[in-house]
Amino acid sequence: MTSVEPSAFSPHDHAHCAGDTLARAEAEAARRGLRLTPVRRRTLEILLEAHRAMGAYEVLDRLAAEGFGNQPPVAYRALEFLTEHGLAHRVRRLNAFAACMHPGEDHAPVFLICRECDGVAEAAAAPVRAALEAAAGALGFTVERANIEALGLCPGCKDRLNVA
Template sequence: MSSEPESETAAAFATHDHSACMGETLARAEAEAARRGARLTPVRRRTLEILLESHRAMGAYEMLDRLAAEGFGNQPPVAYRALEFLVENGLAHRVRRLNAFAACMHPGEAHAPVFLICRECDSVAEAPGAPVRAALDEAAAALGFTIERANIEALGLCPVCAAKETP
């Protein structure tokens, strides 16, 4: 499981050197793709870069619009195939609540992320979820069930949006 400090998770909701954040995560993603023998084609790489541009999830059609504007084609399979590749190779996650995708901030690390989704601005933070996953596994085991995959998402307010709502 990830031993990520809380300060790294909080970066998604705070002012930080996003260029460094993006660059470091992209470098780890490239190394993970190479380790897996997966080919990070230009459209796949650009899709990942677009996901890393901000700490929020993007829908496939929004991604398609961005890719088409950059000359990668305007047919839905262009975006869907690139996003599917990223998810299958642990470089992105599907955020089901938003029907969207977010870059994995910890590529190559075994982790059980919890997605904290702001209901106002749609920013998404990938928080370490090992304790949550352990509790879920324990509850399932008590019923004789084995969890193979779980996607844990929480909806709420990021610090910026919460401050706006505070009188």
């Protein structure tokens, strides 16, 4: 991931973005021998429809409306599979899930979360991770897992709210 690539917060062809990401996710699942069932695939498509995190019940409502069942395990199992295999991420601050925009790449993104619209973008994390590991290392601590989320305003909401 580079810091200059298009993000959820920059103008881009979203249909191409979502379609390309879905194709990469399907290729990654096939490469790893993972079964992307119809409900798992549709769950990923739902997450890709907008660059924002969605709660499990919001996903379940969409799945139920499309005939995939209306019991919570339907959504939770699909979301668990997608996150376990790096095709989606859990955004803890929002208790929600977002499609991974870089399936198949070894990365641990920083999530930039808009406090107004709940838009979520994955940001390149290498510099942040390096700083975290250096700070931890200075204390003799080894970081095994970190989930870094930043809350703020996306460019659209910033403009709409006239925030400098």
